[in-house]
Amino acid sequence: xxxxxxxxxxxxxxxxxxxxxxxxxxxxxxxxxxxxxxxxxxxxxxxxxxxxxxxxxxxxxxxxxxxxxxxxxxxxxxxxxxxxxxxxxxxxxxxxxxxxxxxxxxxxxxxxxxxxxxxxxxxxxxxxxxxxxxxxxxxxxxxxxxxxxxx
Amino acid sequence: xxxxxxxxxxxxxxxxxxxxxxxxxxxxxxxxxxxxxxxxxxxxxxxxxxxxxxxxxxxxxxxxxxxxxxxxxxxxxxxxxxxxxxxxxxxxxxxxxxxxxxxxxxxxxxxxxxxxxxxxxxxxxxxxxxxxxxxxxxxxxxx
Numbered sequence: 163x164x165x166x167x168x169x170x171x172x173x174x175x176x177x178x179x180x181x182x183x184x185x186x187x188x189x190x191x192x193x194x195x196x197x198x199x200x201x202x203x204x205x206x207x208x209x210x211x212x213x214x215x216x217x218x219x220x221x222x223x224x225x226x227x228x229x230x231x232x233x234x235x236x237x238x239x240x241x242x243x244x245x246x247x248x249x250x251x252x253x254x255x256x257x258x259x260x261x262x263x264x265x266x267x268x269x270x271x272x273x274x275x276x277x278x279x280x281x282x283x284x285x286x287x288x289x290x291x292x293x294x295x296x297x298x299x300x301x302x303x304x305x306x307x308x309x310x311x312x313x
Numbered sequence: 314x315x316x317x318x319x320x321x322x323x324x325x326x327x328x329x330x331x332x333x334x335x336x337x338x339x340x341x342x343x344x345x346x347x348x349x350x351x352x353x354x355x356x357x358x359x360x361x362x363x364x365x366x367x368x369x370x371x372x373x374x375x376x377x378x379x380x381x382x383x384x385x386x387x388x389x390x391x392x393x394x395x396x397x398x399x400x401x402x403x404x405x406x407x408x409x410x411x412x413x414x415x416x417x418x419x420x421x422x423x424x425x426x427x428x429x430x431x432x433x434x435x436x437x438x439x440x441x442x443x444x445x446x447x448x449x450x451x452x453x454x455x456x
Contacts (some may be wrong), residue, residue: 164330164407165403165405165406165407165408165413166404166408167412168400168401168403168404169400169401169404169408169413169416169417170374171396171397171400172397172398172400172401172419172420173384173397173405173416173417173419173420173441174392174397174399174423175393175394175396176394176397176417176420177420177421177422177423177426177427177428178423178424179384179393179394179397179424180420180421180427180428181400181423181424181427181431181432182386182387182389182390182393183372183386183390184384184388184432185382185386185408185427185431185432186383186387187390188383188401188428189378189380189382189383189386190377190378190379190380190383190384190386190387190425191360191373192370192376193369193373193385194369194373194377194378194383194387195386195387195390195435196366196369197366197369197370197377197387198383198387198388198390198391199387199388199390199391199394199407200359200362200363200365200366201366201387201388201391202357202387202388202390202391202392202393202394202395203358203359203362203391203392203394203395204359204363204391205388205391205392206359206392206395206396206399207356207359209341209385210352210355210356210359210399211356212410213352214350214353214356216353216357219348219349219353220348223345223348224357225359226341226344226345227341227342227345227349227353227354227356227358227360227361227371228357228360228361229363230338230341230345230354230357230358230361231333231357231359231360231361231363232361232362232364232365232410233337233338233341233361234334234335234338234358234361235349235362235364235365235366236334236365236366237331237333237334237335237338237359237392238362238365239365239369240327240328240331240334241327241328241331242331243322243324243327243330244325244327244328244331245324247323247324247327248322248323248324249322249324249325249328250432250436251424251425251427251428251432251434251438251441252424252428252429252432252436252444253436254328255424255425256326256421256422256424256425256443256444256447256448257328257332257447258331258332258335259418259420259421259447259451260332260450260451261331261332261335261336261338261339261446262339262451262454262455263336263450263454264333264335264336264337264339264340265330265337265339265340265343265421266454267336268337268339268340269340269364271344272340272375272420273343274376278371280452280453280456281453281454281456283453284450284452284453285448285450285454286450286455287446287447287449287450287453288446288447288450288451288454290443290446291443291444291445291446291447291448291449291450292370292443292447293443294439294440294442294443294446295440295443295444295447296322296325296328296443297437297439297440297443298322298390298437298440299412299437304325304351
């Protein structure tokens with residue numbers, strides 16, 4: 163099959179997932195969502211283990227992979243908590259998709275990688291885009307809700 | 314509608330926390346993928362998620378929310394993410410990451426479109442502009 167079909171499958175599934183995350187957190191708590199989502203990942207485990215094994219991997223790589231998985235799980239909890247606290251899916255999903263910005267920063271700090279000119283433009287756009295996406299104006303309180311002004 | 318101006322919302326704190334955790338995940342994946350295949354990494358990620366889920370379960374004293382639609386959304390979310398990742402890896406077998414990753418990075422467009430139709434969510438003009446810039450940055454940073 164052509165690679166673009168596989169890429170399209172990824173886009174559709176990840177895109178639909180953003181909606182599922184919001185629909186789910188409208189009904190169950192963020193912590194419960196972490197548990198159910200992890201169950202969803204576990205369902206795929208036997209099929210993945212059929213395709214490949216973990217033999218031959220060094221202890222260091224296995225440890226890094228496991229820690230990465232745990233960190234990913236904590237990120238999942240944070241995005242569910244974000245949606246649970248009222249973030250729109252159409253804001254939270256594009257905003258959290260900016261995580262490569264943090265990856266680039268970590269690679270700069272610990273792997274001494276230096277961004278190219280184009281990547282610097284990407285970083286600037288990510289910061290500006292993130293700030294603009296976060297711009298949610300608080301609704302005006304009705305006069306009854308407002309505290310009396312002390313003269 | 315009149316507004317009181319911008320206030321730091323609680324959800325934004327969690328979004329920034331998520332960016333940090335997923336950013337760290339991306340960094341660790343980068344280190345691990347030097348010797349492990351993407352599929353092997355995905356298997357390790359799944360095993361790595363288990364202690365977090367167990368921690369949540371213990372913290373809730375085993376009282377997981379069991380609303381059927383919520384459970385279905387959670388399970389489907391995990392399956393969709395996992396299968397989407399497998400599709401992404403399959404595309405990488407015959408095409409360079411510098412082509413596939415920026416392309417698949419535009420998936421939030423679909424979420425925004427679905428949220429517009431299904432959840433009737435509306436972005437203000439500043440947020441819509443922010444989404445365009447965010448997508449451009451995702452594509453650029455994926456190279």
